[in-house]
Amino acid sequence: MYLNANNISYAYKKNKPILKNLSISIPDNKVIGLMGDSGSGKSTLCKVISGYIKNYTGTVTLDNNLIETKDFYPIQLIFQHPEKTMNPKWKMHKVLSESWNPPQELMDTFGLKDNWLGRWPNELSGGELQRFSILRALNPKTKFIIADEISTMLDAVTQVQIWDALLDYCKQNKIGILAVSHDKELLEVIADDILLFNEINKL
Amino acid sequence: MENDLLTVQNVSISFTQYVQGLQQHILKVISDLSLSVKEGEVVAILGSSGSGKSLLAHAILGILPENGQCDGTISFKGEVLTQEKKEELRGEHICLIPQSVNFLDPLMKVREQAIGDVKDEEKEKALKHQKEIFEKYGLAEEVGDMYPFELSGGMARKVLLSTALLSDPELVVADEPTPGLDQASVNETINDIKRLAQEGKGVLLITHEIDVALKTADRIAIFYSGYVIEINKAENFNDVNKLLHPYTKSLIEALPRNGFKLTSGVQPLEEVDGCPYFENCPIRSDICQNNKPDLIDHNGIMIRCHNFDKEVN
Numbered sequence: 475m476y477l478n479a480n481n482i483s484y485a486y487k488k489n490k491p492i493l494k495n496l497s498i499s500i501p502d503n504k505v506i507g508l509m510g511d512s513g514s515g516k517s518t519l520c521k522v523i524s525g526y527i528k529n530y531t532g533t534v535t536l537d538n539n540l541i542e543t544k545d546f547y548p549i550q551l552i553f554q555h556p557e558k559t560m561n562p563k564w565k566m567h568k569v570l571s572e573s574w575n576p577p578q579e580l581m582d583t584f585g586l587k588d589n590w591l592g593r594w595p596n597e598l599s600g601g602e603l604q605r606f607s608i609l610r611a612l613n614p615k616t617k618f619i620i621a622d623e624i625s626t627m628l629d630a631v632t633q634v635q636i637w638d639a640l641l642d643y644c645k646q647n648k649i650g651i652l653a654v655s656h657d658k659e660l661l662e663v664i665a666d667d668i669l670l671f672n673e674i675n676k677l
Numbered sequence: 678m679e680n681d682l683l684t685v686q687n688v689s690i691s692f693t694q695y696v697q698g699l700q701q702h703i704l705k706v707i708s709d710l711s712l713s714v715k716e717g718e719v720v721a722i723l724g725s726s727g728s729g730k731s732l733l734a735h736a737i738l739g740i741l742p743e744n745g746q747c748d749g750t751i752s753f754k755g756e757v758l759t760q761e762k763k764e765e766l767r768g769e770h771i772c773l774i775p776q777s778v779n780f781l782d783p784l785m786k787v788r789e790q791a792i793g794d795v796k797d798e799e800k801e802k803a804l805k806h807q808k809e810i811f812e813k814y815g816l817a818e819e820v821g822d823m824y825p826f827e828l829s830g831g832m833a834r835k836v837l838l839s840t841a842l843l844s845d846p847e848l849v850v851a852d853e854p855t856p857g858l859d860q861a862s863v864n865e866t867i868n869d870i871k872r873l874a875q876e877g878k879g880v881l882l883i884t885h886e887i888d889v890a891l892k893t894a895d896r897i898a899i900f901y902s903g904y905v906i907e908i909n910k911a912e913n914f915n916d917v918n919k920l921l922h923p924y925t926k927s928l929i930e931a932l933p934r935n936g937f938k939l940t941s942g943v944q945p946l947e948e949v950d951g952c953p954y955f956e957n958c959p960i961r962s963d964i965c966q967n968n969k970p971d972l973i974d975h976n977g978i979m980i981r982c983h984n985f986d987k988e989v990n
Contacts, residue, residue, distance in 0.1 A: 598946075601943070631928055
């Protein structure tokens, strides 16, 4: 399966486009790295592809089919700051089960401890929350993962743990990944191919 | 240690929180932290984000929130700092470079807040000085007329830096000066910090970015679960064998360029009886489970691990 974004253009302000005629193709068996400076529009592209921004021009398709918006969205975005993506008044088991109930085995792979499930989001660290937000995105209906700087704020040890578990799961379940980061060294380790944002964005 | 600018001894920081109704809960964020900064030296504290490192900076300046409690002693040039003393020194001898523009007043022009509250007759002098400092750090004159929201990330960082340096402090505490900056701005920050040390100032750098610590610091303190577990010379971080604590080793080996090596285990959430790294440690022994190791000197390297007290005895 291929995820294709064709000729995407988007502007926050009239006549000041941030994305212009941008095309990208991601196969389901690969990790594509995307590198670019801060403020260049990487996150905007992520939001377009994963359906958060709707009034763009161009198309986002899975194997040339437009994506059904009424069902579970098969392209899931994982954000840089997990604490901003969770309801502060929900305990962690509810945060997780909003998407699905992962098997115990998978929870162990991601290093989720059982006693974390009864806690509130503000009682866990960023690294612990990020494990939840990744696992939450790995619903069986997910076909592609867009990882927008998901390990930037984590220490090096947690960074390896998270990527190791995510890459492993995605390989087994044929989920393609778009890994966005400004860290070249990280992308060289995790990605099959690296694209430079400024080269594909035809501003 | 006569040339120590800042000495932090056995500092613990905790917060009293209300849990349910009137039930209180004490949350310990930093435990038994000791370190020192000499003149012309950069000492980095490296720990994951959200681990509470910034609170040390706040404790040194005496700006902890009211429910925060700080035990232990912090001294500046051999003199123990009380709250009154901190208030006297901060802004003059000890300055903070805060984490983000959120620390600036959004309704005040940059120039006005850089010089702070000065008497009318001294204002002209202060403005002249402010102009010089802004120029030194590459800020155009019109930046002074801007409001904080008009600044870009790199400009904001320079404003925060030059504001902190206006009073020519002896000690600079830099709290996460690089997040969200692109590589060019990060390199500039690194050079600015090095320059401060060359001018003879002491710098305490609080960061979670290992590369920034490696490039600027003379010594690096590793922060784990509220404890400093090792303080080692920056050059030793290029060779894993010169590092003592198993966590420090796995941290360095986990870097993408050093092999991206996987170490499992997470930092404990609650205060544990023994060593904070006990659960994940490959070289643990029985003593580690229930006895907390102290931070001890091992050939000039500070280490918190029972495997090294044995050698001392």
